[in-house]
Amino acid sequence: MITAGIDMGTQSVKVAILKDGEILSSGFTFCGFKPKEAAEQAFKEALRKANLSFDNVEHVTATGAGADKAINFDSTISMMGADAQAGAYFFPSARTIIDVGAEEARAVSCDENGNMLNFVLNSRCAAGAGTFIEAMARALEVKLEELGPLSLKAEKASPINASCVIFAESDVVSLIHRQESKPEIARAIYDAMADRISSMVRRLGIKPHVALIGGVAKDVGFVTSLKRKLGTELLIPKEPVFGGSVGAALTAAKRIG
Amino acid sequence: MPGRDWKDADIITGGIDVGSVSSKAVIMTDSEVYSWGVLRTGSNSADSAKKVLDWTLEGTELKLNKIAYIVGTGYGRVNVPMANKAITEIACHAKGANYIWGPTVRTILDVGGQDVKAISCDETGRVTSFLMNDKCAAGTGRGMEVIADLLKIPIEEVGEVSLTVDEEPDPVSSTCVVFAKSEAVGLLYNGWSKERVLAAYMRAMAIRMCELVKKVGVKKDFVITGGQSRNIGIVTRIENILGVKRLPVTDWEETGLDPMAAGAIGAALFAKALYTKSLKRRDGNL
Numbered sequence: 001m002i003t004a005g006i007d008m009g010t011q012s013v014k015v016a017i018l019k020d021g022e023i024l025s026s027g028f029t030f031c032g033f034k035p036k037e038a039a040e041q042a043f044k045e046a047l048r049k050a051n052l053s054f055d056n057v058e059h060v061t062a063t064g065a066g067a068d069k070a071i072n073f074d075s076t077i078s079m080m081g082a083d084a085q086a087g088a089y090f091f092p093s094a095r096t097i098i099d100v101g102a103e104e105a106r107a108v109s110c111d112e113n114g115n116m117l118n119f120v121l122n123s124r125c126a127a128g129a130g131t132f133i134e135a136m137a138r139a140l141e142v143k144l145e146e147l148g149p150l151s152l153k154a155e156k157a158s159p160i161n162a163s164c165v166i167f168a169e170s171d172v173v174s175l176i177h178r179q180e181s182k183p184e185i186a187r188a189i190y191d192a193m194a195d196r197i198s199s200m201v202r203r204l205g206i207k208p209h210v211a212l213i214g215g216v217a218k219d220v221g222f223v224t225s226l227k228r229k230l231g232t233e234l235l236i237p238k239e240p241v242f243g244g245s246v247g248a249a250l251t252a253a254k255r256i257g
Numbered sequence: 258m259p260g261r262d263w264k265d266a267d268i269i270t271g272g273i274d275v276g277s278v279s280s281k282a283v284i285m286t287d288s289e290v291y292s293w294g295v296l297r298t299g300s301n302s303a304d305s306a307k308k309v310l311d312w313t314l315e316g317t318e319l320k321l322n323k324i325a326y327i328v329g330t331g332y333g334r335v336n337v338p339m340a341n342k343a344i345t346e347i348a349c350h351a352k353g354a355n356y357i358w359g360p361t362v363r364t365i366l367d368v369g370g371q372d373v374k375a376i377s378c379d380e381t382g383r384v385t386s387f388l389m390n391d392k393c394a395a396g397t398g399r400g401m402e403v404i405a406d407l408l409k410i411p412i413e414e415v416g417e418v419s420l421t422v423d424e425e426p427d428p429v430s431s432t433c434v435v436f437a438k439s440e441a442v443g444l445l446y447n448g449w450s451k452e453r454v455l456a457a458y459m460r461a462m463a464i465r466m467c468e469l470v471k472k473v474g475v476k477k478d479f480v481i482t483g484g485q486s487r488n489i490g491i492v493t494r495i496e497n498i499l500g501v502k503r504l505p506v507t508d509w510e511e512t513g514l515d516p517m518a519a520g521a522i523g524a525a526l527f528a529k530a531l532y533t534k535s536l537k538r539r540d541g542n543l
Binding site for chain 1: 277299300301371392393394399400403431432433434435436439442443446447
């Protein structure tokens with residue numbers, strides 16, 4: 001049985017193809033303003049890698065903020081539902097799944113079968129999502145992938161006004177003018193964001209084990225700060241960015257099976 | 258103001274408002290505006306305070322040591338080295354608005370660089386209640402700058418430009434400036450004109466500000482202070498939403514009664530009151 005999940009994020013489209021519960025392949029494209037074209041491209045990439053044609057796929061489930069803009073899908077699932085499925089698939093012991101994407105952060109509690117029990121989310125403010133890190137890397141004039149490793153060199157954090165991305169940007173500029181060390185500013189950025197995410201997760205309740213998915217889970221600076229703030233270890237799959245699409249593909253399999 | 262000689266004054270006081278985006282200084286001779294200045298705030302509050310005061314003194318014969326008492330206010334008020342005292346900008350704005358427009362002012366909307374404040378005051382300019390948003394750039398001057406930058410429209414012109422649309426569009430749906438910016442890019446991509454995108458953003462901003470004003474209560478007379486008081490696009494939309502006209506701003510360039518400097522004016526007035534009080538105390542001890 002071959003199924004596919006397509007995750008239409010605010011910044012990128014992710015596709016995962018599953019065969020009998022095994023991940024066959026994945027595809028990724030930044031979406032810009034052409035979500036349908038991006039979806040097609042990501043889908044083609046995944047099919048090519050798996051050596052399949054579209055006709056081989058029995059059911060496609062779409063998820064993500066732009067799920068309605070996906071192509072060739074048979075059904076949809078909420079982002080929280082997909083998170084729960086993916087979390088339980090990667091880590092059967094996980095009961096709390098945190099998903100941090102470009103413009104949204106969510107936490108979902110689930111049972112051992114990956115059924116969602118409850119959730120909290122932040123989607124109104126960029127200060128609690130990946131966009132915050134991108135903006136801060138730009139302000140610090142550091143490459144996005146270098147910000148995390150840089151923050152690990154800090155001994156302490158320089159305080160910044162991190163309630164808002166726009167205000168934090170001007171704060172970072174002043175800190176640079178004052179010649180504060182870049183690692184310390186970087187550390188402050190991650191601590192501030194981890195603070196927001198951890199207080200959101202606390203509203204839901206931290207039930208171990210805790211898994212982290214979404215693109216931001218790749219960022220070592222954020223992961224380190226979040227572990228410290230939550231006071232718990234985090235289970236992270238190898239390719240966390242495909243979490244949502246894997247969850248959708250699993251849902252697709254359940255819907256036909 | 259021109260032609261007045263500081264030497265004739267009994268008491269000379271100063272107010273310095275170090276805001277997050279701009280710093281304002283006002284020098285008053287016996288409660289009359291003598292000189293004032295506005296500068297962009299740099300990364301250091303103390304430097305900005307000194308620069309704006311120097312700028313305000315420049316071209317006058319007045320020297321810093323003739324100023325009897327200085328009150329600092331604004332976001333950077335604790336870092337004004339030459340100030341004798343720091344007072345919150347909320348109190349100063351109410352005092353300043355009362356001075357600029359008179360005792361009928363009851364509601365003040367102050368839109369600064371990094372915060373929005375709705376203030377209620379009595380006929381003496383004393384604050385009776387207030388609400389403030391300083392956690393989020395939505396509806397602040399800084400947020401306006403981000404959108405103006407994106408659309409490549411000079412910040413001084415955004416108000417006029419936003420009013421050139423034939424029909425007011427629906428407001429942008431995102432509160433967050435970062436998300437509103439992405440939304441604006443999307444609208445441009447979908448063929449919206451710059452003017453229409455700007456109008457949609459300003460509409461959303463005005464709605465947000467009005468929510469704050471409604472919470473403290475819209476009591477006449479209503480005035481707008483801070484940098485955004487010069488943004489006619491915002492002012493017009495606020496007036497439409499609230500159904501109340503603000504008191505007009507008249508030839509501030511001549512009189513120095515600049516709504517953007519309301520906080521600094523209030524600070525200079527507090528400075529005079531505090532100085533007078535200290536004199537009385539001293540005389541009383543004689």
